[in-house]
Amino acid sequence: MSSIKILVAQGGGPTAVINQSLVGVVLEARRFAQVERVYGALHGVRGIVDEELVDLTQETLHNLEQVARTPASALGSTRDKPDLAYCQRILAVLQAHGIGHFFYIGGNDSSDTVRIVADEARKAGHPLRCVHIPKTIDNDLVGNDHTPGYPSAARFVAQAFAGANLDNAALPGVYLGVVMGRHAGFLTAAAALARRFPGDGPHLVYLPERTFSIERFLADVKATYEKHGRCVIAVSEGIHDESGATIAEKLAKSVERDAHGNVQLSGTGALADLLCDEIKDKLKIKRVRGDTFGYLQRSFLGCVSGVDQHEAREVGEKAVQYAMWGDVDGSVAIRRSGDYAIDIVLQPLEAVAGKTRTMEDELIAPAGNDVTPAFFDYLRPLLGTDMPEAGRLRAPAVAKVLKR
Amino acid sequence: MSSIKILVAQGGGPTAVINQSLVGVVLEARRFAQVERVYGALHGVRGIVDEELVDLTQETLHNLEQVARTPASALGSTRDKPDLAYCQRILAVLQAHGIGHFFYIGGNDSSDTVRIVADEARKAGHPLRCVHIPKTIDNDLVGNDHTPGYPSAARFVAQAFAGANLDNAALPGVYLGVVMGRHAGFLTAAAALARRFPGDGPHLVYLPERTFSIERFLADVKATYEKHGRCVIAVSEGIHDESGATIAEKLAKSVERDAHGNVQLSGTGALADLLCDEIKDKLKIKRVRGDTFGYLQRSFLGCVSGVDQHEAREVGEKAVQYAMWGDVDGSVAIRRSGDYAIDIVLQPLEAVAGKTRTMEDELIAPAGNDVTPAFFDYLRPLLGTDMPEAGRLRAPAVAKVLKR
Structure with a gap:
């Protein structure tokens, strides 16, 4: 039964790989037969309350792949920090469009927005899965070994x-x-x-x-x-x-x-x-x-870590899997499991929302x-494995003739 | 008969490919059996007057190749703008070390230094070939289609x-x-x-x-x-x-x-x-x-044009060929000969020295x-052919439900 509508948006400052996560969500969602539409909101939560939505279901695979390799939020971003009333307007639009799954790619503030929207949906009895997908060049999200973009x-x-x-x-x-x-x-x-x-x-x-x-x-x-x-x-x-x-x-x-x-x-x-x-x-x-x-x-x-590209794509993919199969809300997180290997987990929204990690x-x-x-x-x-390396001359000095 | 000593130096602001030209000079010079030594001066003309010379003959090919891929002047540079007296001190050091060929990689000011040193050598009856090798990110050398580094x-x-x-x-x-x-x-x-x-x-x-x-x-x-x-x-x-x-x-x-x-x-x-x-x-x-x-x-x-790398290497190589075979002084220059192809020529030092090209x-x-x-x-x-390209979404708008 093809009946699920998904909405994805991007918030906060752009990164080099935030579009990898976007494309990860879109392509993974399109693999599920029950997903009817994958919408994107232009300029983050601002685009939701303004009903500025686009239909990403109609994007070609190859254009999405080129967008994935492009820095800065392809859907546009916003610096809006929604309060409760703003989140209620978000929820109203999601309800009006029959959105069942909401994915928000962003930092601390974005995770807090996702938390409030999820709370309000629960209170209103609206069936909505809300998943936050991490990104920030600041690397300041708690519960993550590191964040995509960093x-x-x-x-x-x-x-x-x-x-x-x-x-x-x-x-x-x-x-x-x-x-x-x-x-x-x-x-x-x-x-x-x-x-x-x-x-x-x-x-x-x-x-x-x-x-x-x-x-x-x-x-x-x-x-x-x-x-x-x-x-x-x-x-x-x-x-x-x-x-x-x-x-x-x-x-x-x-x-x-x-x-x-x-x-x-x-x-x-x-x-x-x-x-x-x-x-x-x-x-x-x-x-x-x-x-x-x-x-x-x-x-x-043109300056990107291959590891970052890969992981940013994967957290987008995993977000969809958690929402579709796990039927839970949360914030996707990267944990280091080896040297070097990662696991991708889902942590409660409360664990990350509004908190700031600093250097240990x-x-x-x-x-x-x-x-x-x-x-x-x-x-x-x-x-990544292809960091350019500087060289340095090692030529020995020539004995002075004039000065001693 | 192995008897020629060569000196190469780098002046002015560094570029991403100035070491390609340096390595071009060193490797091309080492191909000539009559070249006994290839010296480098540390920090441009300053290193010559201070007799701070290193023996590049003893550098390995593979280290030179890594240096060639490294930005900024590997020998060090200087902002000194030699006057006549300074140039005479340069000449004195070249004579003391038995240098027969002097190559200076730099911009306008460097070409003027080469011109004065060549004049003084001629007046003093000292057999010295002087060749200026162009570099500048400003692209402001006359007689060049463009300059390495730009x-x-x-x-x-x-x-x-x-x-x-x-x-x-x-x-x-x-x-x-x-x-x-x-x-x-x-x-x-x-x-x-x-x-x-x-x-x-x-x-x-x-x-x-x-x-x-x-x-x-x-x-x-x-x-x-x-x-x-x-x-x-x-x-x-x-x-x-x-x-x-x-x-x-x-x-x-x-x-x-x-x-x-x-x-x-x-x-x-x-x-x-x-x-x-x-x-x-x-x-x-x-x-x-x-x-x-x-x-x-x-x-x-890690941001370099492949075309630039190639050309910067070649102007270094050609400089040595002009000096060794042509037995002439001058300034190496790039001329565009096709779409896209170049010729490398030698122009008189007077044609480039101290002049500034601006945009046509x-x-x-x-x-x-x-x-x-x-x-x-x-x-x-x-x-270069591998410029990264940005992508853009083309997803159509979703009809609004709440707002009209």
Whole structure:
């Protein structure tokens, strides 16, 4: 009996593989004879309440496969964070269209939306299976070894720092790269995977899990610069002082006080510029450059981890299987089962909704300016087997003729 | 008779393929029986005057091949711009070490150094062959169809904007990316190659070859935003007003006047932030994000054009052949001979030294905010055959039930 209608949507910030999960849902759902229609909502929950739905049943396999390899949410996304009333409107639309299964691909906030919708459906006696499918470059969902999207973004950050390290070795100075991740430092920490040879940067890694002291930072940079004649630094956008105030806000204070208008701190190059100014002013180092990786780290077309692609597809597929066969609500999660192997499980929505995972202590070096070897063991298999490797000359020095 | 010593060095900003040219020189030189030693100078001309030389004759083929695939100058680079006295010190070191052939891989300034050293050698009666090997992501060397390093950087910019366009379509707003190239807009123009589907960004492209008007810019952004509900913009770091003053300087004026200290304009996110502020202030658009591509566009490990790799290797090889067989000085250049095919020629050092090529008029749209189809024809073959392509869903809309 062909009678089930499925709805899938994508929420929050895009990732390199969020469309793998979307296509995983669509193709797996289409394998079930009882599935009549697979709908997609445009721009997440916003598209549901606005009834902006498209019929993914009519997509060809080959177009779906190309979409799967494309970064950023193909259905569009939203930053809306639904409250109870909003969730009730979602439920009303799902009921009106006879949707029996709702899949929402997203992060913390999205899982909370799924939880509320599932609750409301239960209260209203509407038969609805609700499954949350994880994605986030921040890697901050609890109950997951890691989240789809993180490995590809981590790979971008590692490749970027590997290149920045080579550039900095060729033209020495201080290089500072600001990486996304307001509360969790996983993505910033990925910069460490750029190292291959002795002396390679990043030499310093600052994470939001530790209190940032500008004095200690400057002392670290000074020591590194004196040792290596150069310094490459990875900094999380979320670094903050002991009171929790972000360093970007603190450093911008003086600028803000003097100038009219606001100094915007997110989605801008402000933090990198302010830290570079500190290094130039206090350490008197001339060549100091700062980059803010910005949107490139989550959207760049053509930088993706094969492991991430595979797993993102699978969590989409498993979500459908749980909903169709298990007849349960929940949040799909990745658990590490071997070195390297994973299991995909379903955890209760309450276990993940609205919670934030940060980096475990054993992944952060005691000095608070680097990661531990355990972090390398954790991240390396996620980057895929085809990470590009830098080379280095080993040519011996030629004896001087003129100078001694 | 084994008696010739060769010296190779790398100058200016690193590129993704500058080590291909280095390895091209080393391996081609090692094929000649009369070549006794192939030396490399560390950090360009600085390493020559300091006698910091290494013996590349002792590098293995396989290590050289890995170095060739590695971005940024493996020998190290320098920003030194030698004057006559500096060039005479270079010549003194070359003479002391019995160097008969000098190869310098670099941009405009490097070719000028080679020209002066060749002149001085001639005047001093020292038998020395001097060959300049082109490289620059700016693509601003005259007499070249394009320069090694540009295609790979262009590819990075195109892939970055393809991703940024997808991200911006998923979460609509205004996105602005600032691209390197102070005088030549070739690299910024590469953003246009990100387009595939109707409505794809970048919707606007601003080049340093045209005078930038903030009023026209805001009008363009407004019109695009009204048409597409979003807007993706590529901006060259070198945009300037009719007087030649850079827009970064102009917009920063008010900030600078109020705050102490300098607002640094190069190697920072300042221009992107200032333009975003203008858009927010004047057009009242809320979601406006700016990225400055910074060092990523020239150093990213793992984004390279196969065409660029191949050509960069070949110009290194040809440089050695010209010097050994032709016994002439000059600057190696790439000329386009077919669609797509190239010839490699040698032009006089005077033809390229100290000159700057900018984008030809036929490559820039009359409105000054985009490129022409001719630019697509020019750049597309340089990016390589394996450019990643974005996909897009084509699912038809589902009829609304609740809202009419």
